[in-house]
Amino acid sequence: MDFNGFDQPAFPQRAEALHSGSRSVKVMVAGGFGTGKTTMVGSVSEIVPLTTEETLTQATVGLDDLVGVADKKSTTVSLDFGRISLNEQLVLYLFGTPGQERFWFLWNGLCKGALGAVVLVDTRRLRSSFRAIEEMERLGVPFVIALNVFPDARSHPVEEVREALAVPLHTPIVTCDARDRVSSRDVLIALIRHLKERSVSALETR
Secondary structure (H helix, E strand, O other), X not given: OOOXXXXXXXXXXXXXXXXXXXOEEEEEEEEOXXXXXXXXXXXXXXXXXXXXXXXXXXXXXXXXXXXXXOOOOEEEOOOEEEEEEOOOOOEEEEEEOOOOHHHHHHHHHHHOOOOEEEEEEOHHHHHHHHHHHHHHHHHOOOEEEEEEOOOOXXXXXXXXXHHHHOOOOOOOEEEEOOOOHHHHHHHHHHHHHHHHHHHHHHHHOO
């Protein structure tokens, strides 16, 4: 994949991350509780990922919404961290956000300096990712939507999902299997392409 020209992003505050050969950039992996963030970071990372998973206990009853994920036994309480080299020049550092509402206060700090984000969505529970989309928009972090295909999920046309999530046409929506390294890598490539297109478009309008 050709990344020529990608070192002049449209976001001055983030330009240093891609300036003159410095190609290590920060990418968020966000989404609702149980949408597959830890799984994606773990599947695609070329290093042993850092996780902050803790076992769900009775103490969390009434705090965490387990509708649709009743079998989930653990949860991220701070962040997940991984790294992937897309080519010899571009390395992505992945920061997975916690999904539960009680940990959302961490998002501002985690998103600081991020070039872009993947927002993972479980189509069985669209509402669980509304807040992640709202936060990326509020923080001004460009993102792509990744529909994580769970085995028992019904297939929905992308445009129906787009309408339900109320995301604009210029925001890419892709499908993936967060358990699969190649599938997760392709989502990250889609994000980089989106960021490059935004950068080129912004330069052309100057």
